[in-house]
Amino acid sequence: MTHLSNRQLAGLAGLGSAGLLLAALTFQHFGYAPCELCILQRWPHLAAAVIGLAVWAFGWARALAVLGLLAALAATAFAIFHAGVELKYWEGPAHCSGGISNLAQLSTNDLMAQLKAAPVVRCDEVSWSLLGLSMAGWNAVCSAVLSLLWAVSAFRRA
Structure with a gap:
């Protein structure tokens, strides 16, 4: 890490968050529907990816x-919270995500049909694991590493 500039570290960390988002979307594409906590975990990675892009495009700034x-x-x-729930x-949250939209426009029968067909994804059940x-859990590990990259970028002398 010592030979990388603060700008490069921040860009690498932002790229890491973008990679985690891409991995999550790839898993989703192949049938691993996300739970509410999975979706919640994506927002900070989106922010970090955008910030990393801003650093890459406009230059490093401590802020x-x-x-x-x-x-x-x-x-x-x-x-970490999600892994603890699992x-x-x-x-975890008392409700699950079902992916039903346009509630105001649905008839009662259509709503019941969508509720029955909607995948219920529980936050407290593991849908995929690797090496335990x-x-x-992997998101927690990767996010902690990315946090370290951001911290070095933010607090190392420029």
Whole structure:
């Protein structure tokens, strides 16, 4: 990390968040529907990716690197929370995501049909794992590494 500039570190961290988003969307494309906490974890990565793009396009600024660090730390916290929910360490959200839209325009029969067909994705069930870590667990590990990159970028002398 010492031979990379702060700008390169921030760009790499933003690219890492973009890669995690791409991985999540790829899993979703291949049938792994996201739960509510999975969706929540994507927002900080989107912010970090945009901040990384801004650093890449406009140049490094400590304020941008600190914002990227905050986004990566939020992603880490959400992923740790989600992994804890999966491991039954604490309770997750009481409701699940079902993906039903246009509620005001649906008849009662159409609504019931969509409710029955909607995939219920529970936040407390592991849908995929590798080496004993769920997607949320891997997201926590990767997000922590990205947080470290952002921290070095933000606080190392320019």
